[in-house]
Amino acid sequence: MAQPLQALRHDGGILWALDQTLLPWQERWLKLRDAQGVADALKRLSIRGAPLIGVASGYGVALELARDHGPDSLQRAHDTLIAARPTAVNLAYAVKRVAEAAAAHPPGPGRAGAALDEARAIEHQEIAASAAIAAHGADLLSELRVRRILTHCNAGALAAPGRGTALAPIAELHARGELELVLATETRPLLQGARLTAYELGRLGIEHAVIVDGAAAGLIARGEVDAVLVGCDRVAANGDVANKVGTYGHALAASAARIPFVVAGPCSTIDPETSSGAEIVIEHRDPWEVATVPSESSGARFRIAPDDTRCLNPAFDVTPAELITAFVTERGVACPVDHERIAGLLHAAALR
Amino acid sequence: MAQPLQALRHDGGILWALDQTLLPWQERWLKLRDAQGVADALKRLSIRGAPLIGVASGYGVALELARDHGPDSLQRAHDTLIAARPTAVNLAYAVKRVAEAAAAHPPGPGRAGAALDEARAIEHQEIAASAAIAAHGADLLSELRVRRILTHCNAGALAAPGRGTALAPIAELHARGELELVLATETRPLLQGARLTAYELGRLGIEHAVIVDGAAAGLIARGEVDAVLVGCDRVAANGDVANKVGTYGHALAASAARIPFVVAGPCSTIDPETSSGAEIVIEHRDPWEVATVPSESSGARFRIAPDDTRCLNPAFDVTPAELITAFVTERGVACPVDHERIAGLLHAAALR
Numbered sequence A, B: 001m002a003q004p005l006q007a008l009r010h011d012g013g014i015l016w017a018l019d020q021t022l023l024p025w026q027e028r029w030l031k032l033r034d035a036q037g038v039a040d041a042l043k044r045l046s047i048r049g050a051p052l053i054g055v056a057s058g059y060g061v062a063l064e065l066a067r068d069h070g071p072d073s074l075q076r077a078h079d080t081l082i083a084a085r086p087t088a089v090n091l092a093y094a095v096k097r098v099a100e101a102a103a104a105h106p107p108g109p110g111r112a113g114a115a116l117d118e119a120r121a122i123e124h125q126e127i128a129a130s131a132a133i134a135a136h137g138a139d140l141l142s143e144l145r146v147r148r149i150l151t152h153c154n155a156g157a158l159a160a161p162g163r164g165t166a167l168a169p170i171a172e173l174h175a176r177g178e179l180e181l182v183l184a185t186e187t188r189p190l191l192q193g194a195r196l197t198a199y200e201l202g203r204l205g206i207e208h209a210v211i212v213d214g215a216a217a218g219l220i221a222r223g224e225v226d227a228v229l230v231g232c233d234r235v236a237a238n239g240d241v242a243n244k245v246g247t248y249g250h251a252l253a254a255s256a257a258r259i260p261f262v263v264a265g266p267c268s269t270i271d272p273e274t275s276s277g278a279e280i281v282i283e284h285r286d287p288w289e290v291a292t293v294p295s296e297s298s299g300a301r302f303r304i305a306p307d308d309t310r311c312l313n314p315a316f317d318v319t320p321a322e323l324i325t326a327f328v329t330e331r332g333v334a335c336p337v338d339h340e341r342i343a344g345l346l347h348a349a350a351l352r
Helices: A035-043 A050-067 A073-082 A089-103 A109-143 A167-175 A192-204 A213-221 A247-257 A339-351 B035-043 B050-067 B073-082 B089-103 B109-143 B167-175 B192-204 B213-221 B247-257 B339-351
Strands: A008-011 A014-018 A029-032 A148-151 A181-185 A208-211 A227-230 A234-236 A241-244 A261-264 A292-294 A301-303 A316-319 A326-329 A332-334 B008-011 B014-018 B029-032 B148-151 B181-185 B208-211 B227-230 B234-236 B241-244 B261-264 B292-294 B301-303 B316-319 B326-329 B332-334
Touching: A008 A050, A008 A109, A014 A035, A014 A050, A029 A035, A029 A050, A035 A050, A035 A073, A050 A073, A050 A089, A050 A109, A073 A089, A089 A109, A109 A167, A109 A227, A109 A261, A109 A326, A109 A332, A148 A167, A148 A213, A167 A192, A181 A192, A181 A213, A192 A208, A208 A213, A213 A247, A213 B213, A213 B247, A213 B316, A227 A247, A241 A247, A247 A261, A247 A316, A247 B213, A247 B247, A292 B292, A316 B213, B008 B050, B008 B109, B014 B035, B014 B050, B029 B035, B029 B050, B035 B050, B035 B073, B050 B073, B050 B089, B050 B109, B073 B089, B089 B109, B109 B167, B109 B227, B109 B261, B109 B326, B109 B332, B148 B167, B148 B213, B167 B192, B181 B192, B181 B213, B192 B208, B208 B213, B213 B247, B227 B247, B241 B247, B247 B261, B247 B316
Parallel strands: A148 A181, A148 A227, A181 A208, A227 A261, A261 A326, B148 B181, B148 B227, B181 B208, B227 B261, B261 B326
Antiparallel strands: A008 A014, A014 A029, A234 A241, A241 A316, A292 A301, A326 A332, B008 B014, B014 B029, B234 B241, B241 B316, B292 B301, B326 B332
16 A cells, blocks of 8 residues: 655654645655745645645744744734635634744744644644544445545645545545545646546545546436535534535535535534635635646646636635535534534534 | 637538637638548537537538549448537438438439538528527527626537527627626636637627636626526427536526526427437547646647546536526527427427
8 A cells, every 4th residue: 555645744844745736747845944935835725725724834833933033923924824825714723723822932942842832733633633534424424325426626635634534534435345436526727636636546546537527517417426525625603615616516416416415624624703604705816727727747837718818716615504414524423404513513613 | 890700611612610629729720621521520629519510510411422423422421420429419410401402312413512502501590590599599688687697618609600509699688788797617628618718709809707617606606697508419309408518517506596597509409309318328528638638729738637547528418407497599589398389499490
């Protein structure tokens, strides 16, 4: 079996990050030394996936404090990282948590050490969460007799420390010998499905096929999929889920075909401050991502639309809670319309 | 105003076809001289769009008969062209119609002339149909107070002689000063929306923006679209519609948001022999189209998925009649669940 993928590694005062913009063509590691470096890597999606964004930004604060023991470095690290990506709640959560741990100490090596400890604690929590999501999710899929799963974007080890979120139950179901096929939607504009999920599934030896995003609904309608399983970027208190653009359409297709639509994510993705999906700010990324496709393994891109064509690039969409069959977290499985159970998860999340 | 686009032109024993695989980067004309040349251009999508496929294949029969006056050329032309694309009913219809007109004459110049006359008649019918679809469709959109339209793939002058099918009412609404914005989905794998629809809308001076296919459902849910308007490749007798893969997902999103989902096409697209969408054969095209994206204006492509990754490439999907608000034809507007009206259209279609 191949080495488990590890997309981030903190070692010797450096955060090593596998540059995901270059996969599957090149395995190149970035050496990040400060908050700005981490923020830049987050912005250009060299590091991506809600839980991994959280862990990286926690380390970003720690790197900045280790590099600069002055009184301003904590605020600077905070502001630099918070501005990097607006939608993922994990980023704000991790930065706040590491900053609070650091702020309990005066500027200096003690503060830097406290920040690093907290960043490591977040990483270890996410690894444990991934393992628990794998077990709970596989139990659920097994119970539902799911053998052919459609997933969108990438919610594997490249998106979350450990085995990922949505790909963790898939890997576990495969290990149990119950998985037949994974359909991975390519996920335009940045092709995380075709590039990253296919790369991970290939390493794991899991039978899979890539389809264009528009092919999902028709294949689901024709009975070729038993369940849809996706990760999530932010979950509102009412169970509405923001995830990679395209997710909502797959949820509609699953609902029309009466197959389960399952969302996997750590409780850190639940945002008790956001009452419903209508309040979630949808990040609009550079229209150039839509106007172009990769043309070389160096990351160069080729324009597909006429030169003067305007493009719109909403990076996420919102799937309403009523379309979600189950929400798999490290604390167990909840049905989003089961408000009592959601409230329990939220209570637990508030305690963290 | 720019010259109207004309994607096909028969002149001096040659069928000139604008090579749509090279748009918007290059405007290169193919010189087609026989049935095999037309079939090859259809297979590689240099000529595409259901009505244009029909017209081109009609001319394909005529070219072959003009080139070879022998007794076998009619059967050869028929077989070569019928095999080129399985889903579009227009191809089989046009080949059959031209072949029947030709078969009424003995092999020789008379047969070739009859075939050419019939191919021209089909083209003129399609041009008239496009004009009528423009008027009926714009009346409907105007009545529904539609100002922001989402369209999928390309159903313009590059897909049908004249002004196209779905883009014809859009152009007419624009001419009436009632159109605000067209959202064009890029339409992976072959990007007919980003490449061709954006090119046509730009030439027409129509305000537009390109989005990835996965962004449509979220934008529709957020109230940014008043109606979805698409073309069609085959309409079953019960009103189910086969169209470019991705169409069904947009129909689900329109239905969930309670906005009109309108299909435009000539009656030649209605197939009375096919009782429902379940009977429509879905063409699976080369998986390489999914595994790659264009990387140069010469048509060279760059692989996006890992080398050994399997891809699936269904080229169409089926939208059930109950999701379709209206069907715009050259003979008027029908609601697909209005069986009496559909039967009337079918009766008219059977008379052609």
